[in-house]
Amino acid sequence: MTCTRCDGLMVSEWICDLQGMSSDLCAEGYRCLLCGNIIDRTILENRRPSTNATEPLTGSSPYMPRLVAA
C-alpha cells in the first residue's frame, strides 16, 4: 500500500475518531508514514457526510434543537 499523495509507505492501523465525525467510530485503515495521510475503508468505499451521526465537538451548536421550536 502506497500513499496516494506522496507515494510513501502506508501502514495498516486502527484509526479512531476520524476527523471528529464520531467518537465511536473506529475503522481499520492506512496511515502514511511520510505525510500523515490517512485512508480508511469508509473513505475508500464512500465519502458520504455523516450529518445524521453524532455532531462534531468542534461546533457550538445547541444540543437540544426541539426546545427552540416553542
Ligand SMILES: [Zn+2]
Ligand atoms: Zn503520503
